[in-house]
Amino acid sequence: AQSVTQPDIHITVSEGASLELRCNYSYGATPYLFWYVQSPGQGLQLLLKYFSGDTLVQGIKGFEAEFKRSQSSFNLRKPSVHWSDAAEYFCAVGPSAGNMLTFGGGTRLMVKP
């Protein structure tokens, strides 16, 4: 069975500092990996995705993520965090039968001024 682990439930960083959110997955085949962001009261917005090819993928809002097969990881990074980045971030893996996504538990990011 596939699974996604986001080890950090909460992270607090200062505005302007760099950010790395961790994601580890378990999947029996080539994974399709996603990062979504959810602001309070909002749905999920796709930040970036990895299907194949270059293991460093660029997304919206200045985010990037690196796929490391040997570590079964897909960590999300941003060099300089803005106050508006405060939100909950979800890593997901797919597809499986039916193409639904399996999500990690989420990491809530707080940004200090």
Next chain:
Amino acid sequence: GAGVSQSPSNKVTEKGKDVELRCDPISGHTALYWYRQSLGQGLEFLIYFQGNSAPDKSGLPSDRFSAERTGGSVSTLTIQRTQQEDSAVYLCASSSIRLAGGYINEQFFGPGTRLTVL
């Protein structure tokens, strides 16, 4: 174009009542998904529709939950005899068909329906 829409945005009901939640996917998207987001459980897959194929119901937590998709577009998730543990945000997502290159398109999510069962 318009994104995925869901209604109502909030629903408060009494234990034992039935509720219906609606999802309007992005026009032209053939795949539709329902997920549930609850405290302590994260995001859970409920059911998946793809075109005219039989839906994948493997994520439905009990037979009180059902869903249909009419005309390959709008979907309704029905919860019968609601229980307090059904309280959650119900998210709908849609995606287009798998591309010829073998890629799966990403899922576009609606804002969700927050269900509270008293």
